[in-house]
Amino acid sequence: MILCFQSKPRRNNHRHRSNQALVIVTLLSLCVTLAQASIGDELPAFQYCLATCHCANLPSEYTVVGWSCTSNCNYYCQQTITDEIERLNLPVVQFYGKWPFKTVLGVQEFWSTMFSLGNLYVNYQSFRVIYREFKKLPKQKQNSASINTTVVESQILNWQSLVLLVVSCIGWCFSSIFHFRDTALTEVLDYFGAFAIILCNLNVIVVRYFKLYKLRFKSVLKLWQLSLIALYIYHLVRLFMDWDYTYNMNINVVLGLSAMILWFLHSFAIGRIYNKNINLVSNTITLVPYETNILQKLHLHNHKITRLRSRHKRLSLANSSHWIPYIPIFNNVILLCGLYLEINDFKPWKRLIDAHCLWHLLTIFPSYIWFDWNVWDVEMSIVTNTL
Numbered sequence: 001m002i003l004c005f006q007s008k009p010r011r012n013n014h015r016h017r018s019n020q021a022l023v024i025v026t027l028l029s030l031c032v033t034l035a036q037a038s039i040g041d042e043l044p045a046f047q048y049c050l051a052t053c054h055c056a057n058l059p060s061e062y063t064v065v066g067w068s069c070t071s072n073c074n075y076y077c078q079q080t081i082t083d084e085i086e087r088l089n090l091p092v093v094q095f096y097g098k099w100p101f102k103t104v105l106g107v108q109e110f111w112s113t114m115f116s117l118g119n120l121y122v123n124y125q126s127f128r129v130i131y132r133e134f135k136k137l138p139k140q141k142q143n144s145a146s147i148n149t150t151v152v153e154s155q156i157l158n159w160q161s162l163v164l165l166v167v168s169c170i171g172w173c174f175s176s177i178f179h180f181r182d183t184a185l186t187e188v189l190d191y192f193g194a195f196a197i198i199l200c201n202l203n204v205i206v207v208r209y210f211k212l213y214k215l216r217f218k219s220v221l222k223l224w225q226l227s228l229i230a231l232y233i234y235h236l237v238r239l240f241m242d243w244d245y246t247y248n249m250n251i252n253v254v255l256g257l258s259a260m261i262l263w264f265l266h267s268f269a270i271g272r273i274y275n276k277n278i279n280l281v282s283n284t285i286t287l288v289p290y291e292t293n294i295l296q297k298l299h300l301h302n303h304k305i306t307r308l309r310s311r312h313k314r315l316s317l318a319n320s321s322h323w324i325p326y327i328p329i330f331n332n333v334i335l336l337c338g339l340y341l342e343i344n345d346f347k348p349w350k351r352l353i354d355a356h357c358l359w360h361l362l363t364i365f366p367s368y369i370w371f372d373w374n375v376w377d378v379e380m381s382i383v384t385n386t387l
Contacts, residue, residue, distance in 0.1 A: 040081060040095035049077035062106055066181045075103065082351070092347045097245070098182070102351040111353050112179035115360035120172035122364055126371035127165040133375050134158045149215060150387055154378045156213040156221075161374050164200040168367070171197045175360070188239075191248060195235055198252055199228050202259040208377075209266045253339070260335065263328040270377060271325035277384045282321075284383055290376040291321045297369050327373045331366035338362035 040046055053073035078100040085092055104110035171193030178190035207213055212221040281287055341355040348354040381387035
């Protein structure tokens, strides 16, 4: 039988007889399976390890977060087989379609969890930004008997962003939980949360680009959003009936790329409006707080601008603001790079960082700046009378 020693990430007891059988079985099985699909969980050596693995006295800190003797043995066998594969200079294989990550402090995918929490944090901060804008409507009611149509329409736009941010916070919570502890339930929550974020992002740009926030398009807006809800329900039902990873990936990519294209088109359109009204937007004080906030987040804040102005006399806040209309383009290019990593997966570096982990890292910056841009977009459109 296999010698299961006490592994460092788990302070539990394993009992085995000999490691020699594992080496022999691994060598024989890898010669066959690596040429096919490199599926680690189908290796006879892995199955043999599971069958002969026993544990006792699993520490409470692991049982609290869902670890059991069965999952602990599964983890131990994955790591043992992977150790042997690397020792033999053979390609690392996946188990159950996933890479064999090393746990850190009981966290199954440590860096993916950290980056998911980072996304949760920036989306929560962005929620506060949009919510402050949304609260302006009650103040308008106090100062005016009739609410300006433009104000109402701007609030409809802000509401779309608020919904997206609430869904994003929930989705990133699910992502953090899933990467913290991978189970069937947490995986389902992660996938459904991610799809909800993609749908809500598509909703925001469709409503903005096609002007569905206009009061005259109220019925069209309801029909569009009901169709999104129907699509989400269909997606859930289909996956419950047949959990198809390929279908899930394809529909997410199609909807995500569709939203990206619309963000590109909208960004170029805003750029044209901005440049056409450059004298107006450069001389109005209304946009200064919003533009300053964006430039500060881009580390082009005042003292740096002053320092640069001494070197280049023409550099000013207005000149720096010329780049603001195109921020969604930069953000989506970053997301495209992350999508490229996601599609072109690679084995985890040190069994800690893989392509999916880096994808979560790359999604932090766009959310950090995007919703400040959305607020600026609405205010700039109001100033130029193009909302």
